[in-house]
Amino acid sequence: MGALIGLAFGLGVTLLASWWSTPEPPRLGRTARSGPGRSAAAILPAAGSALAALVVVAAVTGSTVIGAGFALLAAFAPSAIRRGRRERQIRERRAVWPDAVDHLASAVRAGMSLPESLAALGRRGPDQLRPYFEQFGRDYQAAGRFDDALDRLKDRLADPVGDRVVEALRLTRRVGGHDLGRVLRSLSGFLRDDLRTRGELESRQSWTVNGARIAVAAPWLVLLSMAGRPEVVARYSTPTGAVIIVAGAVVCLAAYRLMVRIGRLPAERRVFA
Numbered sequence: 001m002g003a004l005i006g007l008a009f010g011l012g013v014t015l016l017a018s019w020w021s022t023p024e025p026p027r028l029g030r031t032a033r034s035g036p037g038r039s040a041a042a043i044l045p046a047a048g049s050a051l052a053a054l055v056v057v058a059a060v061t062g063s064t065v066i067g068a069g070f071a072l073l074a075a076f077a078p079s080a081i082r083r084g085r086r087e088r089q090i091r092e093r094r095a096v097w098p099d100a101v102d103h104l105a106s107a108v109r110a111g112m113s114l115p116e117s118l119a120a121l122g123r124r125g126p127d128q129l130r131p132y133f134e135q136f137g138r139d140y141q142a143a144g145r146f147d148d149a150l151d152r153l154k155d156r157l158a159d160p161v162g163d164r165v166v167e168a169l170r171l172t173r174r175v176g177g178h179d180l181g182r183v184l185r186s187l188s189g190f191l192r193d194d195l196r197t198r199g200e201l202e203s204r205q206s207w208t209v210n211g212a213r214i215a216v217a218a219p220w221l222v223l224l225s226m227a228g229r230p231e232v233v234a235r236y237s238t239p240t241g242a243v244i245i246v247a248g249a250v251v252c253l254a255a256y257r258l259m260v261r262i263g264r265l266p267a268e269r270r271v272f273a
Contacts, residue, residue, distance in 0.1 A: 045078035061227035063237050069245035073220065076253060089128075094198075096126035097161045098191045105184035114173055114180065115140050115149075132156050146173065160268040161191065201265055208263030216256045219248065 053074035058067030103125050107117035119137030122130050132153060139149040147170065154166045168187055172180045223245075226232045235241050 046075045049077050050075040057224070061224070061233060063227065063233045065237050065242045065245055066223065066227055066233070068242070069223075069249045070220065072246065072249040073216075073253065091202075093128050093159060094161055095195060096128050097165070098188050098195065100125050100129050101165065101184055101188040101191065105181055105188065108180055108184065114169060115146055118153075118169070158270070160270045163270050198265070205263050205265055209260060212256050212259035212263070215259075216252045219252070 050071040054064075054067040054071035056067075057070040058064045061067065100121055103121055104117050107120050108114065112120065118133055119140065120133075122132075122134030122137050125133055135156065136149050136153045139152050140146060143149065150166050150170055154163055157163075157166075165187065168183060169180075172183050223236075227236075236245060
């Protein structure tokens with residue numbers, strides 16, 4: 001029995017470690033990925049997290065029923081972590097766009113052409129954006145078509161801010177580049193103001209998210225602290241106790257998702273996609 005428990009725990013930890021160490025592939029702009037590969041990528045870490053939580057809590061409390069309640073909660077942890085990673089990447093990329101536009105304006109002011117200035121961001125731009133502009137430089141060098149290279153850049157970025165920058169550059173190039181420096185400086189100032197406003201809103205919104213997390217975690221921490229008493233474990237090991245734990249886990253998950261959805265800021269849409 002001990003060997004079976006150890007095997008289950010090891011399997012769960014292995015699934016979690018494999019998922020954690022594998023970088024998430026970049027999301028494509030207009031291509032939605034689906035199929036068995038994506039389903040497995042979502043199911044395996046959830047199964048590993050649930051299995052590890054079940055074994056650990058059941059071993060600590062001596063109750064498989066209590067362990068099952070924690071396993072149900074833990075199954076949703078990888079998706080929450082994945083969503084947090086994605087939102088953090090979006091925030092980090094949004095934060096470096098003003099610097100990228102400043103680099104672009106400096107290159108144009110130094111006498112470089114617009115395609116050369118964009119390609120130079122692949123060498124001297126912010127780290128989060130360098131791969132995209134490196135690929136733009138290769139696309140433009142291979143075909144020599146500025147508009148086509150811009151379209152590919154916009155699709156790879158899949159970013160509302162990137163859409164505005166790309167379309168501003170395209171429009172300025174078509175009507176003449178005399179005002180390009182002024183347009184870039186204005187765009188940089190607008191992006192900084194937008195970033196400052198959104199940062200203030202996100203700092204206030206974090207209170208709602210943190211409150212939701214505390215509200216969900218509190219009853220389960222109380223249950224875990226009380227699980228050291230045999231009479232508590234005996235009560236929750238009955239069918240009625242199992243129903244209470246499972247129902248409590250479902251209600252906590254639903255309430256958490258609802259609070260996060262209510263407190264979430266609206267996502268910026270790609271109007272130029």
